[in-house]
Amino acid sequence: MYCQKTAFQLDPTVTYLNCAYMSPLLKTVQEAGIAGIRRKRNPWQISPEQFFGETDELRKDFAKLINSKQPERVVVVPSVSYGMANVARNLPVSKGDQIVVAGEQFPSNVYPWMTLAKERGAELITAEPPDDVSQRGKIWNERILEAISTKTKMVAVGNVHWADGTLFNLEAIRERTRDVGAWLVVDGTQSVGALPFDVQEIEPDALVCAGYKWLLGPYSIGMAYYGPALDGGRPVEENWINRDKSEDFAGLVNYSEDYQPGALRYEVGEHSNFILVPMMLAALRQLTSWGVGNIQDYCRSIVTDSVNRLVAAGYQIEKDEYRAAHLFGIRMGKQHDSDQIKKVLDDEKILVSWRGDSIRISPHVYNTKEELARLSELLLR
């Protein structure tokens, strides 16, 4: 794969290395959004079929992206917290049970479990990373596995840590959760779209992804997958469109006790957003056409030399084996002046995120090896 900068409209004076904050819009996604806005000028252009058909397409494309053969298990959510709320509503957890999370996880994948644990008298167990940076990823993964016991009812983690890109071994975690009969819930926001994820391999009970980062979509639309453990559960809201035969607009007050098939009961009300859905669809189609594995490989190809040079100069970066290529942290050593580095990067218009004294770098296919080299040269200087 080669650089895809021309598919975007990034300001050429800026080096954007911050997709983990928010992705830029593809030109095709922007056009789909504008067409969506124009459509409502004359509302008769929006047919009853379009309330269903476009989201169905989206389900199929997201299912393809995560290698699921069951698009009816995929739903539109407005946020990760919404997708997790459906899980919290249905997780069988009671007094004395435990829920396991990783340390300093993104709040939308922590608050639902804090509240649930408090309500039910259960315990939230946090597997923290070690202070020792030399084996950080390895030991952190071991700690997560050690935290899972027969008391565990659910493990809720990401595939990568959102702040520093530490890779969590979902296969090993899944195996352990299976042994003890616990659910595995994955926040895929910082990985799905840039790092291959295979639902058939991992079999998560839920996978929830915000759309505006690595799915290259707009804000306020995300995608969730719910596995068989949630079949027949109770959704957080009761929207008309999620009920059986909602396609029959003339018969909506023939109220139905039944829901649409699969996991569609968990879909957000007004899911047929006529602006956001076509935008998300255009973004997913571009991602599947590039191939998620190719995106990860491209990111690795542009970061590797710079990472090696920085590590040789005393910056701390997780080993390849425990780190994604599209998102990673550069920790400062004692010899580095982070205030000065911040100023230099700002002056040079190199946009990254700061997490404490670490820099979070998150490139995508619009970045180049030269941009990474410029960043590393400034850091080395």
Ligand SMILES: Cc1ncc(COP(=O)(O)O)c(C=O)c1O
């Ligand atoms: C790992 C992770 N999950 C979720 C979110 C967003 O959560 P929500 O969609 O609930 O606002 C972010 C945003 O930075 C994130 O990094």
